[in-house]
Amino acid sequence: MPYRIARLRRRCRPLLDQLALPRPFSIEPLCAHLSAHRRRPLHLHPLPPQAAAAGACGLWVATDTDDHIFYEQRTARSHQEHIVLHEIGHMLFNHHAVTDTAGSPVGLLGDLSPRLVRRILARANYSTRQEQEAEMLATLIRTGETGPVRCPPSDTYGKLHAALGVSTDHEL
Known part of the structure; x- marks a missing residue:
């Protein structure tokens, strides 16, 4: 399992290196960037309520012109x-939907015309590579894991800070 996680982190690294994460972290400035x-x-x-009722959370x-x-x-x-960071992960990895248009969740968005949609992705489970990549990237962004690779903290406070995503001085 640790090897698989390490490979997943390595796939995320090039995307993380391109991001200018706001400090302190906030979704709005990241989205503007x-x-x-x-x-x-x-x-x-x-x-929309109908999408949430169908089991989607993001x-x-x-x-052609915008991302939503x-x-x-x-x-x-x-x-x-x-959830927003997870969807940003899909966007940055340039993931594509794996279902055909008949299985597309466009209908969950009410009056949105299917002709306008070039790509739509909805979370269903985390067993696919795309979902695992998006989830890992979201986690790494939220915990601020950009820049140099960090040493694992050894003391209790360092571990607590790492778990909460608080920046520490434990860098190589």
């Missing part, structure tokens, strides 16, 4: 942020 970097607007929306929808991320609104703010 990504929008400017990708040269296309990035919009955040609460997930969606990334790409049109939908997140579950009936959860804690930290969970909402993680």
